[in-house]
Amino acid sequence: MKRILVTGALGQIGTELVDLLRKTYGISNVIATDIRESKNAREKGPFELLDVTDEKSFALIAKRHNVDTMIHLASILSANAEKNPLSAWNINMSGLWNALEVSREMNLQFFTPSSIGAFGQLAPKENTPQVTIQRPITIYGINKVAGELLCDYYFMRYGLDTRGIRFPGLISYVTPPGGGTTDYAVEIYHEAINSKKYISYIRKGTYLDMMYMPDALHAIIELMETNPENLVHRNAYNISAFSAAPENFAESIRQHIPDFTLDYNVDPVRQKVAESWPNHLDCTAAKEEWGFKANYDLEKVTEDMLKNISREER
Ligand code: AKB
Numbered sequence: 001m002k003r004i005l006v007t008g009a010l011g012q013i014g015t016e017l018v019d020l021l022r023k024t025y026g027i028s029n030v031i032a033t034d035i036r037e038s039k040n041a042r043e044k045g046p047f048e049l050l051d052v053t054d055e056k057s058f059a060l061i062a063k064r065h066n067v068d069t070m071i072h073l074a075s076i077l078s079a080n081a082e083k084n085p086l087s088a089w090n091i092n093m094s095g096l097w098n099a100l101e102v103s104r105e106m107n108l109q110f111f112t113p114s115s116i117g118a119f120g121q122l123a124p125k126e127n128t129p130q131v132t133i134q135r136p137i138t139i140y141g142i143n144k145v146a147g148e149l150l151c152d153y154y155f156m157r158y159g160l161d162t163r164g165i166r167f168p169g170l171i172s173y174v175t176p177p178g179g180g181t182t183d184y185a186v187e188i189y190h191e192a193i194n195s196k197k198y199i200s201y202i203r204k205g206t207y208l209d210m211m212y213m214p215d216a217l218h219a220i221i222e223l224m225e226t227n228p229e230n231l232v233h234r235n236a237y238n239i240s241a242f243s244a245a246p247e248n249f250a251e252s253i254r255q256h257i258p259d260f261t262l263d264y265n266v267d268p269v270r271q272k273v274a275e276s277w278p279n280h281l282d283c284t285a286a287k288e289e290w291g292f293k294a295n296y297d298l299e300k301v302t303e304d305m306l307k308n309i310s311r312e313e314r
Helices: 013-027 055-064 078-083 085-106 139-158 182-196 214-225 246-254 266-275 283-291 298-313
Strands: 004-007 030-034 046-050 069-072 109-115 162-167 167-169 199-200 208-212 242-243 261-264
Touching: 013 030, 055 261, 069 085, 069 214, 069 242, 078 085, 078 139, 078 182, 078 266, 085 109, 085 139, 109 139, 109 214, 139 162, 162 167, 162 214, 167 182, 167 214, 182 199, 182 208, 182 246, 182 266, 208 214, 208 298, 214 283, 242 246, 246 261, 246 298, 261 298
Parallel strands: 004 030, 004 069, 030 046, 069 109, 109 162, 167 208, 199 261
Antiparallel strands: 208 242
């Protein structure tokens, strides 16, 4: 049985991942950590306050709980990182470095997410290959490329079992994303239920890879459970469920809310970031090496998001 430490456990991925890990591996085997505390965090299972830039506390907590696996999620997302690049660099890179060092000392299995943000304008936009040029124009993307390389380095130099996924925009009704370029793909559903209209900060015709949270969570567990001998690319695998532009979300929502309207008020900063990212990733390596498969297409996401948001917000 694994004993897993999760950083950034109260974030968009962490909240739901911790629940699923606890169902899979047992409540007491999953140690949730975050820089802040939520009301019921400690009632649900082991929880520790942890600032990932504090190397000593990081090591103490990991040792005290005798973990064998690290899932390092704490990071600043793309749009927020652009507002304060220096602080994003510090949190994203020092946090990752500390997570890797603790994992090296304790010989932990290691996972950290990368992103479609790790590519840039020079990478092919359609069927973006697993291995291609990566010249991101955002500090977040630069962090992600450096992070992928650092994880490769720990694997090659120390034999640490590092694994990663390049996540697309993640859609969920449970915890809001907070500070990403793809946040509109979550906001649009809340606004559809609350006001039947949405004003998109991303321009019509801007395609990005997307995925529903349950597919993302299963992907993490499947990758971590895969026999290491099958893994060639490790840090980090392209995955995607579908590629969509804002108007595709609107069309899909109109199947359920016919008078839903979509307008645009483009934010030049986030638009520039979105335009520098791929339209659609090639996911062959993830499929071949660990059997990646997504179950939710845009229509299934829309149905589930609208059903759950209207249940919770009414
Ligand atoms: C963001 O928009 O920053 C994230 C991501 C795609 O990495 N959702």
